[in-house]
Amino acid sequence: MAPPPPAPDLSSYPKTTPPSVLLVIIDIHPLSWSLLASPPPLPSVPDQPAIDKAHASPMTLPDFVTILMVFLNAHLASRWGNEVVVYGASAGRAKLLYPPPSNAVAGPSKPRPNTYLPFQLLDSRIEQGLKEMAAEEQDRLANGDVNSLNQPPAMVSALTKALCFINRINPHTSASAALVDPTAAPDPSAPSSTGPDRPETRILVINATPGENVSTSSSSLDPSQTNGEVDGNVQKASGGQMRGGYVGLMNCVFAAQKAKVPIDVLSLPPPSIDASPPIFLQQAAHLTEGIYWQWNGRGGLLQYLHALYLPPPSLRHHPFAVPPQDAVGFRAVCFCHHKTLDVGFVCSVCLSIFCEPRPVCLMCKTRFPIKSIPTLKSLASYIEPIPVPDTVPPPPIPKNSKSQNNENNKKDRNKSVVNGNSGGGRGEPIEID
């Protein structure tokens, strides 16, 4: 007979949590939302009748914003001192939607008797901000700037702004900073004896744009290549642009990693629109210990938001379980053509990634012996791409059976990735997986 499990250690549960600041980046790219509003029919899942029963639900931006507002209200409700910051990322530009700049006119003059005033301010301001952004897009179109719509959403711009915001409210306090501003210093008299009273921050990225488009390039694309594509699925190389969004995104991710800011990612395009997940956002979530989850296109977003993304970082992992993360594609983008690579070549000086061996590094101008190039090419041809499951399997709905199986799966997959890496990484060509 198995011994009884140990009783949960109640005293290890935090008595209080520090106030939490949630920075939401919402992708409001018009093309992406038009796709989401009329999704293709979902394939049926005969082996999971519970999932199969739910119908595909089109999701329009107003519907989603309503859901998001309830979620943000719940975040504010869950603790005093919690704050919300919202950025909107549209085609090629990002903007702060909430809180309003301090010189802006105060919110509605009259509080509603059935709404908690902070909720009302938040909701009305977000609505107003979104309308302003939509009007700006309209203006851009009216001015004949059609190509701007083909730009991917400015995730990098929004992430950078969000990280700057975090740095402003939560500077890396040293002793000298504490002298200047005593309120920023850890406050032992505060009731939270478990942790310092500094607010904890996290970023929630709500991605609506399908595919790898999200991060290939934030700079303007060549019109000749993108003219025909209205479905927003721009995957081709954007010629000549050296600083793609990839580098910017990764820099943001590493900054967030260092500042211990988790980046949660909610990817809205269901698998029927978007067979390949936004791997760079997935990497962002993985590297910063955030939560990545892709919507399956079958409704229930309000519950998913509350269930997955509401607990603050101090409660995640312990005591709460986080949803298991599936295989993450660790592929990178080459600096020369902005192609997503399985096998790449790395400059040994500046660590830039290229899709083919080059005699001169494009970034740092280091010269490599020209003789080594054929050798590298021949070596690279031996390498077989490692079969990593690229798509994320839908999360199992029946919660009772979930935890054990998936964790095992996840472990196995991780192991295979690691093994593959150690086998393939020999000599100059480094495999980016």
Add this chain to the structure above:
Amino acid sequence: MVQPSFSHPRSDPSSSTSSSPTAALDAFLDNQHQSYFEELYKSEAVCLCVLRSLPPVPRHIILHHLWSHQPLRTTEVKSFLQLDIQTSIQDVDEIMRPALNRKILHPMMLKKNKMLWPSNDAFKKGLRNALTGLGTSNSFGVPFDRDDDAEIPSQEVLVAYGEEAFEGILKYMVSSGLGIGFSVARPQAEVLELLHISGLMIDPTDATGQNPNLNKMTITSKGFQFLLEDRQTQLWEVLMYYLTAKEANSERSAEVLSMFFSLGCMQLGQDYSASKSFPHALSALNDLAQYGFIYRPSPDSNQFFPTHLATALCSGDAAATKSQDADEKRFLILETNYKIYAYTSNELEIAILNLFVDIRIRYPNLVVGKLDRKNVKSAMEKGISANQIISYLSSHAHPQMYNSPPPLLHPTIVDQLHLWDRERNRLKMEDTVMLEFFSKELFEDTETESKANAALQLSVPNQKFLFIEPQTKAAITDFVKERQNQLRSGF
């Protein structure tokens, strides 16, 4: 010599539970019946505040489950908390205890080792409505319909008004105890009555306690302890005294309590309509005006402004109040030589300091004093404990104090305060039963027996005395008789 070790008051679990600012409220709510909560949860403001008062873990489980149509299952809670599936129900119950106590979840046995917790419908509906703004109970206050150009008091004016009204009451209490003459206006008769009923003040000349002379009351030891609490604790204690004293009728009591929460969710600087917001609790609202919770431009007007006392009520951890008067509240520097520098000109704070500090120098913005044995012990005579002094000192510590390495207060001083506290309690009274023996064997046997049963208080082998717990007397005498017979028959 072995130094006695004193646990730091912050690390002491018992003190951390009692230090919650809403302890008075929690104690009150824990004793309420299901129907009382049903009444309370009609108000969205109450649902919101009760949710926030829960510990983080149950709070997030409730939110996690808020939009689900199914009742919460223990198995779900276990997997969410990463507990073993075999964990006993009692353990999971213990985690969710605060939510069960507040009647947010109803326990229901499903089958062995499985349990369902259907949510309280009223609470679920109230919280959902609070988040979506679809409620109909006007619980967040109906704004007063005034002309746009009408003059309204600024936030500073409201804060000053509330502060003055509440500090007036505290000052009156202090001055009655110290006999120092500050010119304090006597609070209104209803306030004095409440202070008497709550036991914070008594009339020493009134032996029966039935009809006190409200003008001649002095502060009790409970009152002194009350003075040293932080502001939010004081506010909730006053409100709970008010609720229990005035509102014996439980039906109205729920309405008044839900008004307290509504006030806590209101906005400072906004005016509200009394008759529309609280149609059933108007008289209670009038009473709150005497404590400075609300401001009314004229006594009979329908328009009222909540002051910071009211709006900070529900900010669970006093963060809001702290940010408001952080500068004024943190003024104490305590040195290891027991000297205290208090950068304040607030009469009330100085009077409170005067309870246990020997004040030597007074400048316009600075008071210098010393913690010494005589003053601390006289404070302890008044019923103030060492822990209360320590928590007062640490909660009012100047920001500069945080720059030195922790602990905030030097252990020397903390230990000395505890030692002074112990000096008063050298003798401890306990009831006992003394047994006197003539036979050494019988004495030793009884000694081991009573030791084994944890009945022994003291044994004096020389004189063959045993002191035992009184409630064990019968059992021990039985044992003695039996043993005596055995020993006698053995001879």
